[in-house]
Amino acid sequence: MTTIARRASRKYPASTPYLFIAPFFLLFIPFGAGSVLLALGIAFVDWPLGQSPEFVGFDKFATVLGDPLFGQAMGNTLYMLVGFLLALLPLCLFVAVLLKQLRRRTANVVQVVIFVPITMSLIAVALVFDLLYNERVGFVNGVLDLIGLGPVPFLTDADLAPWSIIALRIWRVLGYYAVILFAGLQSIPDEFYEAAQLDGAGAWQRFRHVTFPLLKPVTLFVLVASSIAAWELFAEVQVLTDGGPARSTLTAVMYIFGASFEQFDLGKGAAASVVLAFAIIVSTVVASRLLRSDDRA
Amino acid sequence: MLRPVAGREVTRSGGQQGSIAERLGRGTVVGLIVVVAAFPLYWLLISSLKPSTRLGEVALIPSSVTVENFVAAFDTQIPRWMANTFGIALLTTLLGVTVAALAGFGFARYRFRGRSVLFAMVLASLAIPEYALVLPQFTIMRQFGLLNTWAAVILPLAANALVLFLLRQYFSQLPEELFDAARLDGSGEFRLFWTVALPLVRPGLGAAGLLLFLNAWNAYLLPLVMLTNSDQFTMPIGLAFLHSQLNFGIVQQSPWGAITAGTVISIVPLILCLLVMQRQFIGSLTAGAVKA
Numbered sequence: 408m409t410t411i412a413r414r415a416s417r418k419y420p421a422s423t424p425y426l427f428i429a430p431f432f433l434l435f436i437p438f439g440a441g442s443v444l445l446a447l448g449i450a451f452v453d454w455p456l457g458q459s460p461e462f463v464g465f466d467k468f469a470t471v472l473g474d475p476l477f478g479q480a481m482g483n484t485l486y487m488l489v490g491f492l493l494a495l496l497p498l499c500l501f502v503a504v505l506l507k508q509l510r511r512r513t514a515n516v517v518q519v520v521i522f523v524p525i526t527m528s529l530i531a532v533a534l535v536f537d538l539l540y541n542e543r544v545g546f547v548n549g550v551l552d553l554i555g556l557g558p559v560p561f562l563t564d565a566d567l568a569p570w571s572i573i574a575l576r577i578w579r580v581l582g583y584y585a586v587i588l589f590a591g592l593q594s595i596p597d598e599f600y601e602a603a604q605l606d607g608a609g610a611w612q613r614f615r616h617v618t619f620p621l622l623k624p625v626t627l628f629v630l631v632a633s634s635i636a637a638w639e640l641f642a643e644v645q646v647l648t649d650g651g652p653a654r655s656t657l658t659a660v661m662y663i664f665g666a667s668f669e670q671f672d673l674g675k676g677a678a679a680s681v682v683l684a685f686a687i688i689v690s691t692v693v694a695s696r697l698l699r700s701d702d703r704a
Numbered sequence: 705m706l707r708p709v710a711g712r713e714v715t716r717s718g719g720q721q722g723s724i725a726e727r728l729g730r731g732t733v734v735g736l737i738v739v740v741a742a743f744p745l746y747w748l749l750i751s752s753l754k755p756s757t758r759l760g761e762v763a764l765i766p767s768s769v770t771v772e773n774f775v776a777a778f779d780t781q782i783p784r785w786m787a788n789t790f791g792i793a794l795l796t797t798l799l800g801v802t803v804a805a806l807a808g809f810g811f812a813r814y815r816f817r818g819r820s821v822l823f824a825m826v827l828a829s830l831a832i833p834e835y836a837l838v839l840p841q842f843t844i845m846r847q848f849g850l851l852n853t854w855a856a857v858i859l860p861l862a863a864n865a866l867v868l869f870l871l872r873q874y875f876s877q878l879p880e881e882l883f884d885a886a887r888l889d890g891s892g893e894f895r896l897f898w899t900v901a902l903p904l905v906r907p908g909l910g911a912a913g914l915l916l917f918l919n920a921w922n923a924y925l926l927p928l929v930m931l932t933n934s935d936q937f938t939m940p941i942g943l944a945f946l947h948s949q950l951n952f953g954i955v956q957q958s959p960w961g962a963i964t965a966g967t968v969i970s971i972v973p974l975i976l977c978l979l980v981m982q983r984q985f986i987g988s989l990t991a992g993a994v995k996a
Contacts, residue, residue, distance in 0.1 A: 419814075423893045427810030428822065431803040434863035438841055439829045442860075445840035502737060508730060517734060519982050521741045525989065526974040528922035530940040534947060534967045535744045538751050544960065546747055549762035582741060587990045639835055642924040646944050660835045660925075667839050668929060680836040687833055
């Protein structure tokens with residue numbers, strides 16, 4: 408590699424590589440790296456929209472951390488995240504294993520069908536689910552009405568609404584993650600299963616001792632990606648419940664959005680963003696540890 | 705190694721095994737999965753074709769079918785929002801692929817001072833959640849007077865670290881001999897990029913373009929913050945806006961017709977893409993999963 412580089416270094420002007428990367432960095436510096444720094448900076452100022460910022464130290468963090476509403480928003484988000492992951496992971500593993508047992512052509516068709524929801528915007532998905540959940544025009548309630556089970560308040564009951572949101576989320580991403588896991592499954596050599604079968608391993612044991620350990624890196628990706636997405640829950644909730652009823656579906660990003668663009672307190676919004684980003688990093692580390700410690704067991 | 709493993713066809717191990725009962729059970733479960741995945745979409749389509757007075761009807765096959773909702777959708781700002789969405793997604797894709805291809809080539813084919821630091825910076829940004837950047841991006845756009853312009857959405861979306869990473873992988877798999885040969889012929893470095901490298905990474909460009917397009921087409925938080933004038937809305941923002949009128953009963957005439965028809969219109973392009981190029985589509989979207 409170094410010899411190539413040394414040889415190469417004589418072949419073009421020293422500025423060439425910089426010219427190639429310059430256009431990307433022209434965008435990345437303000438909107439990527441610069442925005443990260445700016446977000447950190449804004450968290451330390453009082454900056455009502457339209458006025459000039461004033462340094463206030465950790466005041467905004469104190470405001471946010473002392474705000475019971477923020478605690479509730481983080482709690483709701485975590486609650487929906489845990490419910491979402493507990494349902495999603497077994498389901499998408501199950502679908503992936505099932506896909507592998509199908510005939511090639513059937514698997515390819517099923518793969519395409521279950522992949523459709525991930526191509527839709529969260530808003531489109533939310534509107535589709537309103538057509539199912541809605542108490543006046545929703546399909547599910549229409550059917551329940553027919554058999555005399557009355558309308559179920561999917562989105563207007565504080566206990567039920569978070570689960571209605573979780574179901575929507577699962578519908579949107581299940582196929583996507585199942586297809587990713589399915590791709591991982593296909594890279595496990597058949598010989599491993601044949602050997603396990605010769606040793607008398609049943610279906611569950613084959614899953615437990617062959618599939619699961621070998622699929623761990625892909626499972627970790629699914630766990631991390633889906634939990635980050637769950638922390639960022641916002642669009643579908645805003646459309647379907649607007650955080651209600653009784654703030655039972657108020658999410659962290661919704662709190663940040665409200666602080667920044669409804670109360671116009673940019674410092675408070677940025678401080679809450681930093682806290683949430685910290686929570687995401689912690690949960691990502693925890694997720695990777697969970698799967699790694701399993702290795703030693 | 706990055707390889708598009710998903711969407712690949714099932715190899716030897718596929719195929720039905722087991723007793724008739726097992727196969728029957730499996731078939732039932734698969735059928736159930738397909739129905740659960742497809743039914744909400746079927747219901748959306750049916751709802752968009754029903755007269756608005758019959759929206760609540762639960763019949764699986766509607767008693768009467770009409771295009772009045774699609775006609776009604778054209779009386780709203782939906783055509784304009786579609787044009788905005790299409791324009792923003794297309795320009796984001798063009799700009800994003802261009803800058804990421806140039807930079808991917810630069811990072812893959814040259815060694816230069818600061819290379820690892822700069823690349824590490826780009827990779828690290830993948831860990832930063834999108835919502836955390838929207839607020840600073842908003843203050844930047846406001847500073848430059850770009851709120852309510854396409855640029856406010858396009859510029860942040862075009863700087864996509866995942867796409868850069870993806871294209872760098874494609875470029876670094878090309879053999880150096882190829883470039884040496886072209887250099888002997890007297891080609892300049894940009895010509896190497898344009899005539900030698902680019903044609904060889906065409907699949908990568910396709911995947912990158914699809915990722916950028918889909919991301920821009922479906923973006924919500926960023927355009928919601930940047931575009932506040934309803935003439936500038938994209939489809940997700942516009943549909944959410946119509947739906948909010950529904951909840952607050954602002955309009956007498958129920959906009960459900962426009963909402964269902966608009967939702968259908970907004971999801972059809974990408975679903976068609978998926979159906980036409982199934983394997984490439986699924987491969988591109990799952991490419992990020994195989995980084996490790």
